[in-house]
Amino acid sequence: MVVDLKESRKKIDNIDKEIAKLFEERMKVATDVAAYKRSTGKKVFDPVREEEKIKTLRELTTDEFNKTGIEDLFRQIMSISRKYQYKVLGSETNELLPFKQVDKLDVDKDTRIVCFGEHGAYTEQAMEEVFGTDITSMNRLSFKEVLETVANGEAKYGVIPIENTSTGGINDTYDLLLDYDITIVAEHVVKVEQALLGKPGAKISDIKKVYSHPQGIMQCSKFITEQGMESESYMSTSSAAKKVAEEDDISQGAIASTRAAKLFGLDVLKESINFENSNYTRFIIVTNQKVFLSNANKISLSFEIKHQAGALYNMLSNFYYNDLNLTKIESRPIENRNWEYQFFVDIEGNLNDPGVRNALACISECAKQLTILGNVRTK
Ligand SMILES: O=C(O)C(=O)Cc1ccccc1
The missing domain is CATH 3.40.190.10 (Periplasmic binding protein-like II)
Known part of the structure; x- marks a missing residue:
């Protein structure tokens, strides 16, 4: 039988029109669900209900190919619906943000600031470029000691390197960041001429x-x-x-x-023996208080995701659906758990932005763990 392409396309167009109409209807109902959840204090993400739905939908389809297809499709639809509900709930999903906004970093000549390295280290240079030389500085010979000194309050701010343009992310720093209750409050880039x-x-x-x-x-x-x-x-x-x-x-x-x-x-x-002429290192400034600058425009997050198909894709879709530009992603192996990873992500934005708040609310429910490492001003 010769298929009439025009005819088939017309049929598909009509089916798609129906799907689009039903999708919009479904999204409208999601607003009622959000209102109900708000009044009863229920969480937006209900994994038990979602799994039941997937099971039922799979049973409604005939062959294995379509079962997988409908599961993919509805995982997406439910995810979009959830994001929409967060949007409707808006700023009411902010309890996960214990961060206080400040106009500038609190610092004077008696403020203790600790940097990595012996006198003359690049990190000391970064510290002086940020805070000047009229400070009470301390030097520590490991990243770990710097973070400990900040976490226990011996120093108010600490400075360590996190990334280099020619060699990439500094693994030792990433591996320590989650071990201490600290926040990244600023960053600074230094041109390194070895x-x-x-x-x-x-x-x-x-x-x-x-x-x-x-x-x-x-x-x-x-x-x-x-x-x-x-x-x-x-x-x-x-x-x-x-x-x-x-x-x-x-x-x-x-x-x-x-x-x-x-x-x-x-x-x-x-002079200049580094293999890349343009050799820059990015340093972070950390403190033990949950603060961020009001003009901050980059957020650093870390999360762990479940070991299942599409988990990272779903997680990252939260940025896309909230119009957030992802500027960096790193992954690091999790200690004692072979082939499992901790993700570190930077996105453009400020913790006050509604889109950021929506994305974070959603991620905190879908991820196994979410840490907001900080919100800094970047050039
Ligand atoms: O060892 C130093 O001087 C540091 O501060 C760490 C470092 C090393 C090389 C480039 C940038 C930072």
């Missing part, structure tokens, strides 16, 4: 082994290989510079800043 430092009078050819923070070694990996040098990770770029300065061995070099060279009396044997 230099090869040696003892006074040393030549490049004298250097057999270089020390640096793992970030410094990664950013200069090409140079190290080309020069046939050995490399060893050290606590920070500036600790490496200090080690070279203190030990009587001309074959040792450090990869650090020219600022660290001055501080420890080392020679700059070669």
Whole structure:
């Protein structure tokens, strides 16, 4: 039988018209459901009812292909309906936001601020660029100690690196962020120009082994290989510079800043040895209070999703349906749970935006766990 394409298309158009009409009707009923839920204090997301619905709908279809199809379709429809209900409920779904809005960060010369690394570290530079030098600063030799010092209130703010343009996300930072009750309140980007430092009078050819923070070694990996040098990770770029300065061995070099060279009396044997010319590191400023700046425009979140088909897709659809631009996504393995991941996501927006509030309300119910890491002003 020859199928009349025009005729078939007309039939499909009519069916689609019906579907569109029914969809709109269904969405209108969702408003009544939202009103009912509001008056009875019931949650928007009712997983038991949703699973029952999927089961019934599967039974209404004949073959396996259509059963999977109708399940996909209705999971989407129910998800859209849920988002619509959150929209209708609006700002009443805000109990998950214990964050207080502030106009500026509370800081004076007696405010204790802790940064990662020995004096002369890039993180110290970031701290001074944000807070100036008229502060009460503290230095700690690990990210963990910085976060501990902030979490227990010994310091009001802490600074650590989180991402580099040439080497990507700094895993050690991501892996620690959820271990402490801290909030990211600001961020700052520093152009990192790594230099090869040696003892006074040393030549490049004298250097057999270089020390640096793992970030410094990664950013200069090409140079190290080309020069046939050995490399060893050290606590920070500036600790490496200090080690070279203190030990009587001309074959040792450090990869650090020219600022660290001055501080420890080392020679700059070669400047700009990072393999990417445009080498920037993003630092975060954390505190132990739940605050955000009123002009903040980027939100950092972390969540864990269920191990099921479409879980990430559904989660991310919350941003799409609320018109939120996702600017970054990272995943990190969860400790002691092979092949399971924790997601870290940045979206554009402010915690006061209705779209953000709707998306967060929905995610907090669908995700296994949701943490709002902070809302910062980004350029
Ligand atoms: O070791 C340092 O100086 C740090 O602050 C960490 C780091 C290392 C390399 C680039 C940016 C930050």
